[in-house]
Amino acid sequence: MIIFHNVTKIYSPDSFVLQNVSFEIKKGEFVSIVGKSGAGKTTLVRLILGLELPTSGEIYFDDVNLNNADDAKIQQVRRKIGCIHQDYKLLPKKTVYENVAYILQVEGKNNKEIETEVPKVLKAIGLEDKVNNFPNELSGGEKQRLAVARAFVNHPDIIIADEPTGNLDPYNTYEVISLLRKINATGRTVILATHDREVINKLGKRVITIENGKIIRDEVEGRFII
Amino acid sequence: MFTNLKRIVDFATNDFNRNKGISVAAIFILTITIMLVTSLLFFHGMASYLTSQIQNKIDITAYFVDGTQEQDILNVRDKILKMSPNIKSIEYISKDQALISFNQEHKDDSVLAQALQEVGDNPFLPSLNITTNGNPSQYASVVNILQTSDFSKLIDKVDFSQKKDIIEKVYSITSNINTAGLILGVILIFVAILVVFNTIKLAVENSKDEIATMRVVGASNWFISGPFVIQGIIYGLVAFIICIFISVVGVYLLSSKIEVILPGFNMLAYFLTNWWIFVLIQLGFGAGVGIISSFIVVKKYLEI
Numbered sequence: 001m002i003i004f005h006n007v008t009k010i011y012s013p014d015s016f017v018l019q020n021v022s023f024e025i026k027k028g029e030f031v032s033i034v035g036k037s038g039a040g041k042t043t044l045v046r047l048i049l050g051l052e053l054p055t056s057g058e059i060y061f062d063d064v065n066l067n068n069a070d071d072a073k074i075q076q077v078r079r080k081i082g083c084i085h086q087d088y089k090l091l092p093k094k095t096v097y098e099n100v101a102y103i104l105q106v107e108g109k110n111n112k113e114i115e116t117e118v119p120k121v122l123k124a125i126g127l128e129d130k131v132n133n134f135p136n137e138l139s140g141g142e143k144q145r146l147a148v149a150r151a152f153v154n155h156p157d158i159i160i161a162d163e164p165t166g167n168l169d170p171y172n173t174y175e176v177i178s179l180l181r182k183i184n185a186t187g188r189t190v191i192l193a194t195h196d197r198e199v200i201n202k203l204g205k206r207v208i209t210i211e212n213g214k215i216i217r218d219e220v221e222g223r224f225i226i
Numbered sequence: 227m228f229t230n231l232k233r234i235v236d237f238a239t240n241d242f243n244r245n246k247g248i249s250v251a252a253i254f255i256l257t258i259t260i261m262l263v264t265s266l267l268f269f270h271g272m273a274s275y276l277t278s279q280i281q282n283k284i285d286i287t288a289y290f291v292d293g294t295q296e297q298d299i300l301n302v303r304d305k306i307l308k309m310s311p312n313i314k315s316i317e318y319i320s321k322d323q324a325l326i327s328f329n330q331e332h333k334d335d336s337v338l339a340q341a342l343q344e345v346g347d348n349p350f351l352p353s354l355n356i357t358t359n360g361n362p363s364q365y366a367s368v369v370n371i372l373q374t375s376d377f378s379k380l381i382d383k384v385d386f387s388q389k390k391d392i393i394e395k396v397y398s399i400t401s402n403i404n405t406a407g408l409i410l411g412v413i414l415i416f417v418a419i420l421v422v423f424n425t426i427k428l429a430v431e432n433s434k435d436e437i438a439t440m441r442v443v444g445a446s447n448w449f450i451s452g453p454f455v456i457q458g459i460i461y462g463l464v465a466f467i468i469c470i471f472i473s474v475v476g477v478y479l480l481s482s483k484i485e486v487i488l489p490g491f492n493m494l495a496y497f498l499t500n501w502w503i504f505v506l507i508q509l510g511f512g513a514g515v516g517i518i519s520s521f522i523v524v525k526k527y528l529e530i
Contacts, residue, residue, distance in 0.1 A: 049442060071447065078444030089439045093244050105233050106445045150443075 082151030
């Protein structure tokens with residue numbers, strides 16, 4: 001599903017963010033990418049989303065080579081990916097309902113479908129009473145649940161969560177990770193980039209460890225070892 | 227396509243309503259700049275009127291030899307008209323008309339009346355009074371025709387040399403007014419565009435994280451930039467409506483006062499005659515600058 005082939009990313013001559021990174025993520029996998037802050041996890045996520053281009057090497061999403069894909073192709077790839085970020089990246093001027101509906105509107109879904117799907121998803125994550133609230137009126141946990149709802153509403157092939165629990169207390173962390181496991185149980189691929197040792201050790205899933213821009217470990221049932 | 231367009235318009239109107247502070251600021255700046263452009267248009271009208279009035283007052287007179295037949299003078303007039311296309315008007319003044327005009331002009335001056343009586347006969351010469359578009363070189367070319375053509379023997383004198391300095395001075399002043407107005411206008415419009423551009427840049431920059439998020443979720447460039455461009459149109463339209471209202475009220479209130487300063491210039495008539503130019507400039511400037519600014523600024527954030 002996602003293939004990184006000898007990918008290197010350099011921002012400046014003395015700053016290698018990723019060096020010859022190669023791995024493959026198959027459909028339905030739950031893969032955690034771990035590493036210290038600045039190890040290159042977020043750059044890796046941005047490369048998958050086509051927000052940045054590799055300095056060398058190739059990245060494939062399904063059959064699309066992201067290196068030379070045009071805008072329309074990149075946008076199609078992004079629509080197949082649901083993203084959850086540490087800082088939520090919600091649309092501050094849109095209500096809870098509109099934030100979730102926006103994803104379906106981007107895909108060109110009709111209004112009837114949106115009116116059915118959005119309340120269902122909001123109910124599933126317990127935000128049905130907050131539909132008309134704006135993101136700044138929600139707690140941290142609620143914001144992250146809304147980010148999960150937004151990432152999942154269009155049933156994407158893959159969910160990428162970049163430090164999704166970084167700003168959450170243990171209870172909300174547990175909730176978000178449970179939601180990701182449930183999503184993975186439906187057959188969708190989940191990529192979790194984190195430096196939360198406890199979360200990784202409890203998951204018991206594949207772990208790719210990055211250090212100084214290089215993959216130092218890739219284990220099927222890995223643990224957080226740095 | 228239609229659904230997407232409707233969604234983009236809905237996003238734009240929602241953002242417009244939810245960011246009242248920014249919307250009001252953008253409309254205020256646009257209104258000020260459109261009014262500045264409108265004022266320049268009014269000043270242009272007044273300056274043109276003033277210069278044309280001054281230029282209309284400048285003429286050259288060709289005096290014919292005493293006893294020249296009226297028909298010969300009229301023939302000369304037709305020939306001059308044929309030879310010089312830049313002539314605005316050419317008027318024949320007979321000996322009798324010249325005397326009547328002089329008497330009317332100096333009816334209260336007993337000394338002049340007495341002097342005229344002592345001369346006895348009508349001392350005035352028949353003449354042709356010629357006006358061109360005010361350019362001294364055109365006056366010179368008319369004088370050249372008067373002095374070198376086959377009919378020049380009928381002409382006693384041409385008073386151009388006496389007026390030459392005045393004509394050149396007036397032409398130079400009016401040319402300078404036009405050039406200075408043009409330069410000032412271009413500078414002011416440039417500054418106005420920069421101010422509007424920066425205001426819209428601030429409005430869009432306020433949403434740069436939002437634009438980044440929209441890109442991540444796979445929104446197309448048009449789906450992202452569309453609402454900002456439509457907001458630019460809304461800013462421009464609202465500013466246009468305010469400006470046209472201010473213009474109408476302003477013209478209504480100031481028309482009589484301007485006429486006192488500049489007799490003969492009817493501001494209301496000028497506004498009504500050029501109504502579509504005012505509308506086009508206000509609408510074009512407001513919506514045009516709004517749209518282009520939004521488009522350029524959003525495009526910057528859409529680049530990888």
